Amino acid sequence: MLGLKQIHHIAIIATDYAKSKAFYCDILGFTLQSEFYREERDSWKGDLALNGQYVIELFSFPFPPARPSRPEACGLRHLAFSVDDLDAAVAHLQAHGVTCEAIRVDPFTDKRFTFFNDPDGLPLELYQQ
Missing domain, CATH: 3.10.180.10 (2,3-Dihydroxybiphenyl 1,2-Dioxygenase, domain 1)
Known part of the structure; x- marks a missing residue:
């Protein structure tokens, strides 16, 4: 048996880290547990919690491709x-x-x-x- 227990986190890539961090924290109510800048990748990473439980790993990358969504795309x-x-x-x-x-x-x-x-x-x- 594989033994999965729960979802550990969901990773989201944002085009504008500061804007997305404000959206998830200030509007949706997540709390920022930690964040750091990865200079070699020009990428921010923030760990966001909901009611004390780590849920979202928020990334930024320069020029990520757009997410296809309509019509329904395969994937999440x-x-x-x-x-x-x-x-x-x-x-x-x-x-x-x-x-x-x-x-x-x-x-x-x-x-x-x-x-x-x-x-x-x-x-x-x-x-x-």
Whole structure:
């Protein structure tokens, strides 16, 4: 048996490290655990935590290629976050200039959800528990 226990982290490559770090920390509420600049790669790396748990490894690289997303590209489709109050979460994002899609209802769970994008267009989802 392989013995997987949980997801350790999700790696995200940003075109503008400072802008993405502000988005994930100041708007979404992640905390920066550590960061360092890798001069040989001209790349920043930040470790972000959500409620004290390490979740996102945020990188920057010079001139990364655009992520294909529409029509649906093969690979990671989106990253989803659970929330207790979807309406309050959407209002918070909108107050920070983040556009959310119309709220929908999952036909299998009857739970409400919406999508929005990070500064580089990575699709993110809020899913009400």
